[in-house]
Amino acid sequence: MPELPPRDPLPRWLAPVPKAVEDLGLRLVWLVVAINIVGTAFGFWFYAVETGQLPETPRLLWPWVPDSPLATLFAAGAFAAWAIGRPQEWLTALAFFGNIILGLWTPAVLVFFYGEYGHSFVMWNTLFWTHLAMVVQAFVLHRIASFTIKGVAVAFVWYTLDLIVDYHVPVRGDTPHHTLIPVPRNEPMWGGATALDAIAATAAVLTLLATFLALATRVAKLRAARGKQESATTPEKS
Numbered sequence: 001m002p003e004l005p006p007r008d009p010l011p012r013w014l015a016p017v018p019k020a021v022e023d024l025g026l027r028l029v030w031l032v033v034a035i036n037i038v039g040t041a042f043g044f045w046f047y048a049v050e051t052g053q054l055p056e057t058p059r060l061l062w063p064w065v066p067d068s069p070l071a072t073l074f075a076a077g078a079f080a081a082w083a084i085g086r087p088q089e090w091l092t093a094l095a096f097f098g099n100i101i102l103g104l105w106t107p108a109v110l111v112f113f114y115g116e117y118g119h120s121f122v123m124w125n126t127l128f129w130t131h132l133a134m135v136v137q138a139f140v141l142h143r144i145a146s147f148t149i150k151g152v153a154v155a156f157v158w159y160t161l162d163l164i165v166d167y168h169v170p171v172r173g174d175t176p177h178h179t180l181i182p183v184p185r186n187e188p189m190w191g192g193a194t195a196l197d198a199i200a201a202t203a204a205v206l207t208l209l210a211t212f213l214a215l216a217t218r219v220a221k222l223r224a225a226r227g228k229q230e231s232a233t234t235p236e237k238s
Contacts, residue, residue, distance in 0.1 A: 036076035043069025071098025089151035103134030116182040147218040167200035
């Protein structure tokens with residue numbers, strides 16, 4: 001495993017996870033990878049058995065249905081690539097975007113439709129808290145990423161395409177391919193918005209949030225590096 005990368009002096013809102021927790025996660029990176037793989041397997045089971053959505057979806061569209069399992073798979077790949085000394089910026093960016101977007105979207109939707117889901121108390125809480133844990137690991141990824149423009153572009157394009165397929169232009173048939181919700185998609189919500197409007201708007205806002213956070217982290221890292229370089233080249237006063 002590579003040495004732990006230094007923690008850049010990022011503002012707290014870009015690096016809210018304590019350094020000790022970040023260090024622990026990176027030291028136990030293979031455990032983190034294993035947990036994400038287990039989460040991915042659970043997620044595919046959930047979509048295949050608990051909701052039954054996956055078997056009813058053409059295989060071509062599978063990447064746009066089990067979004068959360070794919071996000072944890074991206075995270076497993078990003079951490080594993082770093083652990084073997086071959087980090088991939090595009091994969092790390094995908095993991096960051098996916099864990100921010102799905103880690104916040106799912107709890108929000110669980111709250112929006114609280115009482116409507118048929119999940120047990122245990123399943124509801126499992127989904128709620130494990131998805132929030134995805135957000136925590138997303139904020140650890142800045143330690144192993146530079147968030148290059150190409151990497152962020154790959155993630156932005158993928159999740160923008162995900163938004164389009166899920167809510168606007170179904171690839172097959174006339175039904176959006178988003179995660180199933182427990183009410184009709186035209187169910188009235190707030191201010192005349194439908195249930196589909198609510199979950200689509202939430203996903204769009206979170207995609208913009210992930211993009212902003214990734215680019216803001218890149219800028220902060222570049223400023224920190226520039227400051228170090230200037231300090232190293234500035235002659236000391238006698």
